[in-house]
Amino acid sequence: MKKAVYNILPGTEEILKTMGEQIKLARLRRGLSAELIAERAGISRASLWKVENGNPAVAMGIYAAVLHALNNLDKDLLLVAKDDELGRQLQDLDLIVRKRAPRRSE
Numbered sequence: 001m002k003k004a005v006y007n008i009l010p011g012t013e014e015i016l017k018t019m020g021e022q023i024k025l026a027r028l029r030r031g032l033s034a035e036l037i038a039e040r041a042g043i044s045r046a047s048l049w050k051v052e053n054g055n056p057a058v059a060m061g062i063y064a065a066v067l068h069a070l071n072n073l074d075k076d077l078l079l080v081a082k083d084d085e086l087g088r089q090l091q092d093l094d095l096i097v098r099k100r101a102p103r104r105s106e
Helices: 010-029 034-041 045-052 060-069 073-079 085-094
Strands: none
Touching: 010 045, 010 060, 034 045, 034 060, 045 060, 060 073
16 A cells, blocks of 8 residues: 655644654553553554654544543644634735715715
């Protein structure tokens, strides 16, 4: 089977690796085994290993399932792009500003 190729920037790869490390540390702090988290998330231990290594080929849903298995940490996903300052500024630039019609001269 041919391996999928992902166009991931180096900065994004580092973010995924950091996220994977944080997920692993959260599991270890709670004293939970990889087997238990994988079972709770409904995935294999190999998939959990990929999550904890920040593999970009893992689906976002699997990351969410693992975070949920770690006692509802999936709620933190709501913080993604919460304060999108650039997007809000771009949106504001596209807003149509109504102009009043000039007054009639009598």
